[in-house]
Amino acid sequence: MAYIDYIEYEDASDELKKLYESYGGANYTPANIVRIAxxxxxxxxxxxxxxxxIMFQKSPLSRAQRxxxxxxxxxxxxxxx
Numbered sequence: 268m269a270y271i272d273y274i275e276y277e278d279a280s281d282e283l284k285k286l287y288e289s290y291g292g293a294n295y296t297p298a299n300i301v302r303i304a305x306x307x308x309x310x311x312x313x314x315x316x317x318x319x320x321i322m323f324q325k326s327p328l329s330r331a332q333r334x335x336x337x338x339x340x341x342x343x344x345x346x347x348x
Contacts, residue, residue, distance in 0.1 A: 274305040
């Protein structure tokens with residue numbers, strides 16, 4: 268499995284700090300799957316927009332079904348979900 272260092276909030280650029288503040292809750296720590304895009308803040312922003320669209324916008328699949336699909340795919344890929 269590849270290892271990508273995360274940029275800590277204290278070491279982040281102003282642009283990245285704003286994204287951490289938007290996506291990271293009270294402690295400014297977004298989920299690891301989001302943090303891996305810290306080297307490219309625009310990619311992080313697009314990743315979150317994409318995730319939100321596939322998980323929350325209108326779909327013939329329920330939210331539970333979408334989460335189940337994500338969980339199964341992660342398990343198959345031996346990826347922590």
